[in-house]
Amino acid sequence: MRSIIWQSVKQLTSKATSSRWMSQSTSIPRKQVRVRDHAYDDYMEIEKKVRKVVKFQDLILSQPNGIISVLRLDSISRRIGFKQFESGRFVLKFPHVFDVFEHPVQRILYCRLTRKALAQIEQEKAALHRQIPDAVTRIRKLLMLSKTGRVRLEHIRIARKDFGLPDDFESSVILNHPQCFRLFDADETRNKYIELVERDCTLGVCEIERVREREYREKGVDAEEIRFSFIVNFPPGFKIGKYYKIAMWKWQRLPYWSPYEDVSGYDLRSLEAQRRMEKRAVAMIHELLTLTVEKKMTLERIAHFRMIMDLPKKLKEFVLQQQGIFYLSTRGNHGKLHTVFLKEAYRKGELVEPNELYLARRKLAELVLISPRKARMGPELASYRRDGLDDHTRDVGRELDDAYSDENESCSGSDMDESCKSE
Structure with a gap:
């Protein structure tokens, strides 16, 4: 009798746990296995050789x-x-x-x-000089992404090649445009900061919003369907289950605040507000990558902007949670660096919309x-x-x-x- 009762209790508990697991599976899993995409990994293998070649070039030119x-x-x-x-x-x-x-x-x-x-x-130097006006716009948008309107000068110096800045950007870009930027030393520390002089509302439009508008005009997609959605392209071999599709469908339609919007006045204690902030962090990383020349940046450099952009602490897990939007590659430096690619900007290992500086750098890769x-x-x-x-x-x-x-x-x-x- 006791064995019969015990079996019935086990069946009821198993049904309860299975139903509870099914209900939880409608949210995107926190931890996911990274699925490799060889197109991006091969890109980083070439980048590894190019970095070494550039080091030798600097030694010889010195x-x-x-x-x-x-x-x-x-x-x-x-x-x-x-x-x-x-x-x-x-x-x-x-x-x-x-x-x-x-x-x-x-x-x-x-x-x-x-x-x-x-x-x-010489071609790269000329391209770098010609795109200084675009670099000024990129730095202005980067400062607008910051919740304080200021960024440490050292953090931009470390990522200057990603943003297409020359080595002397402090004088050629920052000091030469006093109407846009202001350099100052922090009172509490000896660090230098770059501050935005005045916000420009015309620059506060995310690239993903332009993509949505283009999708709406060219393909005739329903505006409500893509109002808060991102372009998702999962890597080959990525397993998409039924409940994962439901979770992605709900996530794509979840409203969120723009990365350029000030959220200091909102009450962020509710569960709905936290979900919106998580999706806002995805949009923040998306916009940060669009400001780079090659639409990619190492995870370690993104972490420099974590505090000022309200990004999660566990960035690696957070990026892996969105493998349809970003690709995380560990190739190119023995697994010590993690490079984040914006997937929609690439096709078969090449930029969809290449710029002049990117093409000049790829010339070295061709050699x-x-x-x-x-x-x-x-x-x-x-x-x-x-x-x-x-x-x-x-x-x-x-x-x-x-x-x-x-x-x-x-x-x-x-x-x-x-x-x-x-x-």
Whole structure:
């Protein structure tokens, strides 16, 4: 008798828990498994090579006449994380960017940038200078996203390449536009801040609102259906169940406050207000990514703006909750950085609406991706390319050792090479 009663109680509790689970499943799950999209991961793998190439370019351009010996390049590159002999093998991988040649007198190896690489640098500098007015607008909109109308100068300096700002943006962008920005030191700290002089209501329109209007005009979609919705495109292999579809349908129609709207006067204690604030945080990250040149930014840099934009503490989980809007990639830096892509801005690993600065930067990626077999190279470097690029054999270290010994001998026997004396 007791066993029968116990079985009936278990059945009732199982029905109750199942019904309760079904009712909870109508909300979007907090934690989701990240589904990979190879188009974005491949993009970051190329970006990883480009970042290393840019570091070497800066090292070479910092030298007199833009020429540096392989010995000195190896010693300097160790400061940025490269191992011994790794720099020589690295520059030989990209002959369309780096020109490795033998000195006619000293008989040692030197490195410089190719004409194509120098042309790409000049193209990027010109594009960066021409889009300064757009950069001013982006910074103004960034300050309008802040609830205080001010942002730390250091945070913008760290993300200056994302926003398309030159290295001297403090003078060329901020100080040159006193009608828009004001620089000041905080009283409580020694940090510098950029403050917005005056808000412009015409700039307070989110990009997603323009997308909705375009969808309404071009495709004739019902205005009420897309009034608060986002463009959702789930990655391949993402499992969408019945209750998840219901939850997304409800979430897409949930009203929320605009990221440019001041919410300090609202009562945010209710559950409905918290849900609206969560969706507002999605719109905030969406708008922040649209202000970047390549419509992507690392999660670590987004975290710098978390406090001033009222973003959640657990940003990674929050972004993974919206895998149809954002894509989180861990490729490109051994999983140490997390890059957030705006999915609607990309198609097959390329920007749908590329800008001039993005195209100039992609020129360098094209030079990096060209096969080294297509490069014309002297006979003295043929063995270097064959050993260092194709098979990655151990002979590269021995050959570079020979180059090092030749350079040391030339340094000891010659008084006219000032770089040898410094080394």
